[in-house]
Amino acid sequence: MIELLSTIGMVVLLFLIHVGKLAEFTALAVSHVVRPPFFPRLIAKSMLEIGYFSLPVVGLTAIFSGMVVALQSYTGFARFSAEGAVATVVVLTLTRELGPVLAGLMVAGRVGASMAAEIGTMRVTEQIDALTTLSTNPYKYLVTPRLLAGLLTMPLLVLIADIIGVFGGYIVAIYRLGFNPANYLSRTWEYLQTNDVVSGLTKAAVFGFIISLMGCYHGYYSKGGAQGVGQATTNAVVSAAIMILVFNYVITTLFFGK
Amino acid sequence: MIQLRSVRKTFGPKVVLDDLNLDVKKGESLVVIGGSGTGKSVMLKCILGLLRPNGGSIKVDGEEVTNLKGKDRDRVMQRFGMLFQGSALFDSLKVWENVAFGLIQGRKMQRPQAREIAIEKLAQVGLAESSGDLFPAELSGGMQKRVALARAIATSPEIIFFDEPTTGLDPIMADVINDLIVECVKKLGATTLSITHDMASARKIADRIAMLHKGKMIWVGSAKDIDHSDNPYVDQFIHGRAQGPISMELRA
Ligand SMILES: Nc1ncnc2c1ncn2[C@@H]1O[C@H](COP(=O)(O)OP(=O)(O)OP(=O)(O)O)[C@@H](O)[C@H]1O
Ligand SMILES: [Mg+2]
Numbered sequence: 001m002i003e004l005l006s007t008i009g010m011v012v013l014l015f016l017i018h019v020g021k022l023a024e025f026t027a028l029a030v031s032h033v034v035r036p037p038f039f040p041r042l043i044a045k046s047m048l049e050i051g052y053f054s055l056p057v058v059g060l061t062a063i064f065s066g067m068v069v070a071l072q073s074y075t076g077f078a079r080f081s082a083e084g085a086v087a088t089v090v091v092l093t094l095t096r097e098l099g100p101v102l103a104g105l106m107v108a109g110r111v112g113a114s115m116a117a118e119i120g121t122m123r124v125t126e127q128i129d130a131l132t133t134l135s136t137n138p139y140k141y142l143v144t145p146r147l148l149a150g151l152l153t154m155p156l157l158v159l160i161a162d163i164i165g166v167f168g169g170y171i172v173a174i175y176r177l178g179f180n181p182a183n184y185l186s187r188t189w190e191y192l193q194t195n196d197v198v199s200g201l202t203k204a205a206v207f208g209f210i211i212s213l214m215g216c217y218h219g220y221y222s223k224g225g226a227q228g229v230g231q232a233t234t235n236a237v238v239s240a241a242i243m244i245l246v247f248n249y250v251i252t253t254l255f256f257g258k
Numbered sequence: 259m260i261q262l263r264s265v266r267k268t269f270g271p272k273v274v275l276d277d278l279n280l281d282v283k284k285g286e287s288l289v290v291i292g293g294s295g296t297g298k299s300v301m302l303k304c305i306l307g308l309l310r311p312n313g314g315s316i317k318v319d320g321e322e323v324t325n326l327k328g329k330d331r332d333r334v335m336q337r338f339g340m341l342f343q344g345s346a347l348f349d350s351l352k353v354w355e356n357v358a359f360g361l362i363q364g365r366k367m368q369r370p371q372a373r374e375i376a377i378e379k380l381a382q383v384g385l386a387e388s389s390g391d392l393f394p395a396e397l398s399g400g401m402q403k404r405v406a407l408a409r410a411i412a413t414s415p416e417i418i419f420f421d422e423p424t425t426g427l428d429p430i431m432a433d434v435i436n437d438l439i440v441e442c443v444k445k446l447g448a449t450t451l452s453i454t455h456d457m458a459s460a461r462k463i464a465d466r467i468a469m470l471h472k473g474k475m476i477w478v479g480s481a482k483d484i485d486h487s488d489n490p491y492v493d494q495f496i497h498g499r500a501q502g503p504i505s506m507e508l509r510a
Binding site for chain 1: 303306307308332335336338339340342344346347348349350359360363364409413
């Protein structure tokens with residue numbers, strides 16, 4: 001019994017230590033956002049990596065999601081003669097949920113992993129120590145630009161994904177399900193509210209921050225050579241994915257919860 | 259200039275530095291020798307604040323540096339240059355950008371001017387201008403070491419640490435590097451603390467030599483006294499004998 005309690009105690013303690021470390025890491029990195037020098041080149045580089053180079057994979061995800069939502073809702077809603085709602089369902093699911101969440105998960109796998117691997121390698125090869133000895137703060141140089149880039153780029157990426165996804169739904173609706181194009185488009189706009197898009201973009205910004213944060217955090221504290229870097233990469237992706245799903249619920253509650 | 263008193267560093271149960279005392283005087287070249295894994299690199303990292311010692315005091319010009327943070331830390335760091343044992347070059351940057359890094363980031367120099375200085379420093383370590391536009395991964399191990407050396411001295415710091423500067427270099431290049439280190443001390447008036455296993459190099463660059471063993475400095479003396487130190491550990495080390503007090507302790 002005491003053994004069990006002490007085990008639980010240990011786990012809770014370890015968890016709290018981890019949370020504390022993460023909070024300190026985040027606070028330090030964020031504090032450098034407003035303190036010069038800034039690194040616009042590095043921010044731009046990260047933005048390109050997160051946004052531009054993720055476009056193909058996120059675009060593909062979005063278009064197929066839009067297509068499948070159109071198909072599924074059509075056949076499902078036909079059971080109670082509500083096929084007319086397809087356009088609305090497609091645009092709402094995409095802007096509110098699928099756009100940000102799927103883009104978030106894809107980018108976590110692509111960019112979060114590469115950040116953790118890059119920073120982790122820099123850690124185990126002492127490049128981070130070298131930065132310090134060359135009077136450059138590693139938080140400022142490595143972490144802050146990535147956090148900013150994640151925060152700023154993901155909403156843009158998700159906005160594009162939303163549009164591509166709606167387009168995917170449109171294609172299926174017109175060419176497969178025989179909807180009238182003008183009708184479908186006006187239905188798409190009719191019930192769409194600002195809040196639907198804004199909530200989705202807010203999610204995107206938060207997810208972007210989470211992805212960069214997890215990539216940097218796990219990379220920064222990786223140790224022990226190639227194996228440690230591999231572990232950091234896995235942890236970065238898994239923890240980012242879990243946090244994205246949790247925060248997705250939290251933000252949804254904040255926007256639409258009763 | 260640098261003063262270590264009762265410095266202690268452990269990793270878990272493993273005691274690496276145990277009550278270590280050392281003084282480095284201004285403008286001198288001190289060489290630290292000692293067996294592999296005795297904590298020479300750890301000692302340098304403690305002075306630079308990359309590792310936090312468990313106890314003791316480290317002073318640079320009388321200022322305690324073990325607890326420095328933020329701006330104060332940056333100010334002290336500006337005075338140091340460090341050549342890492344594993345080179346630690348930034349692999350996402352070109353060779354010249356590596357060498358110029360401290361100038362551009364630390365000293366806020368314009369890129370064209372920093373590039374010129376970088377090329378000059380590369381020439382000093384025997385690398386052609388064309389290698390400046392390569393990435394570190396495209397260089398051989400010895401060339402990487404030399405780039406790292408150029409980076410360490412690029413900002414002409416007051417205090418320079420060299421962690422095994424000649425390891426992995428051919429004998430001729432090693433001697434070029436030795437001369438360069440001597441020049442840093444003599445011409446630029448830098449204070450240097452070097453670690454080496456290469457006794458020829460130690461004899462050439464050292465004003466004084468210190469030997470680290472089991473977490474303590476067991477011998478410190480002038481370089482010319484190294485051959486008659488009357489210390490069996492030092493004797494065994496400089497002659498590279500397998501038999502002696504050090505190996506007996508390893509077996510025990
Ligand atoms: N980050 C670390 N975590 C745990 N142990 C470490 C760490 N860094 C160094 N050590 C241990 O400290 C000891 C001293 O390491 P250090 O790198 O200082 O050796 P060294 O004297 O520089 O040896 P060499 O001449 O081979 O470079 C080693 O036994 C090593 O296992
Ligand atoms: Mg070493």
